Amino acid sequence: MKQSISVLKDITEANSLLADNLRAGFSQRNLLVLNIIASPGAGKTSLLERTIEMLDGELRFSIIEGDPATSIDAERIAAIGVPVPVVQINTQGGCHLEARMIQKAVEQLEMADADVVVIENVGNLICPTGWDLGEDIKVVVASLPEGDDKPLKYPMAFVTAQAAVINKIDLEPYIRAKTTVMRENALTINPDLAVFEVSCITGQGIDEWLDWIREQLAKKRTTSK
Amino acid sequence: MKQSISVLKDITEANSLLADNLRAGFSQRNLLVLNIIASPGAGKTSLLERTIEMLDGELRFSIIEGDPATSIDAERIAAIGVPVPVVQINTQGGCHLEARMIQKAVEQLEMADADVVVIENVGNLICPTGWDLGEDIKVVVASLPEGDDKPLKYPMAFVTAQAAVINKIDLEPYIRAKTTVMRENALTINPDLAVFEVSCITGQGIDEWLDWIREQLAKKRTTSK
Numbered sequence: 001m002k003q004s005i006s007v008l009k010d011i012t013e014a015n016s017l018l019a020d021n022l023r024a025g026f027s028q029r030n031l032l033v034l035n036i037i038a039s040p041g042a043g044k045t046s047l048l049e050r051t052i053e054m055l056d057g058e059l060r061f062s063i064i065e066g067d068p069a070t071s072i073d074a075e076r077i078a079a080i081g082v083p084v085p086v087v088q089i090n091t092q093g094g095c096h097l098e099a100r101m102i103q104k105a106v107e108q109l110e111m112a113d114a115d116v117v118v119i120e121n122v123g124n125l126i127c128p129t130g131w132d133l134g135e136d137i138k139v140v141v142a143s144l145p146e147g148d149d150k151p152l153k154y155p156m157a158f159v160t161a162q163a164a165v166i167n168k169i170d171l172e173p174y175i176r177a178k179t180t181v182m183r184e185n186a187l188t189i190n191p192d193l194a195v196f197e198v199s200c201i202t203g204q205g206i207d208e209w210l211d212w213i214r215e216q217l218a219k220k221r222t223t224s225k
Numbered sequence: 226m227k228q229s230i231s232v233l234k235d236i237t238e239a240n241s242l243l244a245d246n247l248r249a250g251f252s253q254r255n256l257l258v259l260n261i262i263a264s265p266g267a268g269k270t271s272l273l274e275r276t277i278e279m280l281d282g283e284l285r286f287s288i289i290e291g292d293p294a295t296s297i298d299a300e301r302i303a304a305i306g307v308p309v310p311v312v313q314i315n316t317q318g319g320c321h322l323e324a325r326m327i328q329k330a331v332e333q334l335e336m337a338d339a340d341v342v343v344i345e346n347v348g349n350l351i352c353p354t355g356w357d358l359g360e361d362i363k364v365v366v367a368s369l370p371e372g373d374d375k376p377l378k379y380p381m382a383f384v385t386a387q388a389a390v391i392n393k394i395d396l397e398p399y400i401r402a403k404t405t406v407m408r409e410n411a412l413t414i415n416p417d418l419a420v421f422e423v424s425c426i427t428g429q430g431i432d433e434w435l436d437w438i439r440e441q442l443a444k445k446r447t448t449s450k
Contacts, residue, residue, distance in 0.1 A: 143370065149297055153293065170399075
């Protein structure tokens with residue numbers, strides 16, 4: 001097993017070097033880059049759709065979609081009213097995105113007019129947390145129907161993120177999970193998290209999330225100067 | 226990368242050998258063994274609670290719980306009215322269970338009176354599909370709020386399973402996903418799947434699932450003879 005561990009270390013170190021290069025390139029272009037991590041079906045794409053639509057005319061997005069098998073998410077992004085450059089990465093069953101995949105995607109992605117690049121990772125609350133993609137910020141999305149104990153059970157996603165979006169809060173009346181408990185559990189794991197409670201269906205809570213994106217972009221542009 | 230791929234092959238081959246040994250041991254004891262795979266929060270533990278309670282007095286279960294960080298699930302199983310032997314495997318962040326973990330768990334697990342051993346895998350719809358744990362049957366659980374496109378997006382879980390449980394169908398009136406579409410998508414990926422539509426909260430559809438377990442156990446005992 002020793003051999004496999006050292007090989008894995010080599011791979012993740014090579015990944016980190018490449019990610020640092022990507023980050024430098026993104027910063028030169030004045031881009032804010034988010035890496036969104038979540039379970040399958042937590043609502044990453046729905047959050048992205050809402051965000052792009054509501055910031056239309058104010059901020060411009062370029063999107064990288066990661067998926068094990070299909071291009072469903074990229075097609076959803078392409079189908080919203082706002083034209084947004086999007087590249088789909090198909091991992092062919094792979095459980096996470098890696099920096100080398102982002103490098104390839106970036107070669108194809110139109111970013112000349114973008115303010116924010118969002119990378120939607122493969123639906124997986126565990127493996128993506130260990131792979132730096134050159135992002136500025138990791139965002140974890142967790143939906144309330146998954147259960148309010150998820151931050152305790154999958155802590156690394158919440159430890160490595162700067163923001164947590166609790167999605168599908170409109171379903172709270174019909175389920176046992178509580179938004180307040182999920183928030184508390186997220187902050188127990190990482191007290192520095194910015195936590196947002198949203199419903200991508202009703203739009204509740206989305207404004208605070210959009211304000212946070214504006215703030216992060218302003219911060220990035222101040223420190224880049 | 227070549228080196229890492231050959232190392233991984235060695236590890237999975239060693240895993241398969243060990244899994245075959247485990248399977249032989251389970252069969253000698255006349256046990257049916259299920260490996261349950263699902264996203265975080267799909268309702269694996271809730272399904273298990275319902276199943277154990279409703280088959281109380283008829284079938285006896287022994288449970289192996291896999292989790293990246295906590296023993297919440299094992300505590301839930303220990304807290305139901307029916308006393309059930311349960312061993313918790315904490316993967317310390319790891320994204321799937323492996324046969325060597327099951328071997329250790331089995332050394333501690335009380336199975337003398339059991340009819341069925343259920344292994345609840347780590348919440349992850351991708352990585353666990355590649356690791357044989359010595360089970361007879363893989364079961365995939367997918368909850369309706371995750372979206373009815375999940376079988377298409379995470380096909381390997383549905384390809385390798387013999388049964389798919391669509392959970393949380395009581396939420397259908399409040400969401401956009403449709404049970405019939407999720408069923409169709411599951412059967413598109415794997416036409417041989419036994420598909421169950423259930424709510425662990427209302428109990429709807431659980432009877433068909435229990436009948437299926439009875440059938441699998443009868444089949445196993447016939448072929449073991």
